[in-house]
Amino acid sequence: MDRIRNGTFRSIEELIASTDDxxxxxxTNPKTFVxxxxxxxxxxxxxRARAALNNSTTA
Structure with missing residues (x-):
């Protein structure tokens, strides 16, 4: 996962291969989301987010 977040890829194919890996x-070892x-x-x-969004669009 770190490579996807921090890596640079020379091609779309390289990005896809990294994602697939x-x-x-x-x-192989999934964990339940808690x-x-x-x-x-x-x-x-x-x-709160909706209120902030509404306030920012009406101002």
Whole structure:
């Protein structure tokens, strides 16, 4: 994953090969995603973001 984030690629084919390698490695030993925030906390953040967006577009 670090190579995809920080790497430079000489071609699209090289990027695709790196992505495929990363997916293959991840799928060999997958880990379950665990939510760290409650649904309520996430929805509160979405509400704040929408309010900020609405305020920025009306100003």
């Amino acid at each position: 990363n997916l293959e490695a991840h799928n 939510w760290t925030k409650s649904a309520e906390a996430i929805l509160e953040k979405v509400t």
